[in-house]
């Protein structure tokens with residue numbers, strides 16, 4: 001068999017093309033949607049603590065802004081590259097479309113291992129990213145947010161830098177900020193909470209009782225850990241968590257009696273990883289994928305589920321918390337094996353949904369309680385899930401195919417109205 005294509009941009013293009021074909025859209029639609037409208041590459045010189053200057057490469061892509069300004073996170077990770085940023089921006093367009101939030105898709109990244117930087121270096125890098133890009137950002141232009149390797153503090157530095165450079169007070173230029181300075185209640189936990197809502201809804205449709213369901217989650221960062229917390233709250237049993245640590249690379253923890261979120265989080269906060277976590281057996285990532293579970297949740301990076309992995313998965317349902325965790329070829333195998341997948345553009349859309357709520361609150365200068373935010377998020381996500389499920393049933397397609405059909409059509413219709421084709 002030929003080597004599997006792991007270029008995330010080509011994966012995203014295949015998904016969009018399939019929807020354009022299924023909808024019989026004019027060829028111009030795919031021509032517009034196959035690449036971002038703009039991709040900017042910048043060099044960011046950063047004065048390091050030892051007095052030397054290091055230059056980091058950064059990117060920002062806006063895939064499409066027909067429906068509204070670009071929206072999407074900024075990733076700080078050594079594996080960032082232009083095709084990854086472009087693909088992530090494509091997925092953002094259709095994630096926003098699925099949820100009906102009035103944005104287009106954007107995404108950014110910097111090639112860096114943030115854990116190798118001091119706090120001062122991280123702050124100067126975050127500010128440098130904005131210095132290189134501020135002319136292309138704005139509350140109504142393109143709105144960054146957190147992604148892998150970035151957090152509320154990084155967002156606060158970015159907004160501060162933007163406001164200094166522009167002489168404005170534009171809180172809504174970046175979302176995912178700390179609650180103490182323009183952030184929304186519930187945003188930090190929103191992606192993981194949303195994953196739990198989609199997992200629950202899908203389980204219900206598939207006749208899986210979420211109470212006592214065996215769940216395995218790959219990743220214990222922002223999304224993975226809050227997924228664990230919220231799925232556990234629903235009564236599911238977290239039997240395995242997959243992680244990565246510099247000392248051992250990939251590894252996973254397994255306990256058939258169940259792992260506890262609070263206990264693992266406390267251990268993680270103290271030790272920075274879960275390598276020697278005492279209340280579980282350490283297993284390999286290969287063993288992790290083969291576990292017999294009800295729900296499998298990849299919540300780390302792209303290309304986690306390859307053809308090889310898809311062939312050995314023993315789950316009744318896969319919920320994609322990460323962006324692009326399943327390759328298109330692996331997706332075909334899962335389809336043939338009858339394993340349903342709730343796609344990333346629906347499953348992890350809680351983050352951008354609450355980012356939208358944050359932006360609305362910033363523009364209004366009026367803030368909501370955590371309960372209000374969570375309730376509104378849940379209503380929106382259940383509605384999106386039901387709309388997509390209805391399409392899947394009507395056209396006898398996968399959940400992913402239905403999600404793309406719904407979203408690509410929305411974007412195509414607006415582009416038509418605007419006279420883009």
Ligand SMILES: NC(=O)C1=CN([C@@H]2O[C@H](COP(=O)(O)OP(=O)(O)OC[C@H]3O[C@@H](n4cnc5c(N)ncnc54)[C@H](OP(=O)(O)O)[C@@H]3O)[C@@H](O)[C@H]2O)C=CC1
Pocket residue numbers: 146147148149150191218219220221222223224242243244245246250251299300301302321322323324348349351352
């Ligand atoms: N943050 C958000 O709001 C949103 C994030 N997402 C997506 O969710 C995914 C996770 O993002 P997020 O949680 O924010 O990022 P974080 O940086 O908070 O966490 C990523 C986690 O994945 C771990 N990891 C990395 N590689 C592997 C691996 N091969 N196996 C197991 N674990 C691994 C990391 O470990 P280590 O830290 O040791 O490297 C870390 O714990 C990404 O795909 C992101 O794009 C989607 C929607 C919104």
Ligand SMILES: O=C(O)CCC(=O)C(=O)O
Pocket residue numbers: 071072073074095143144145146147175176323348349351352353355
């Ligand atoms: O909160 C946002 O604006 C976007 C989050 C994000 O990057 C994502 O959904 O992948």
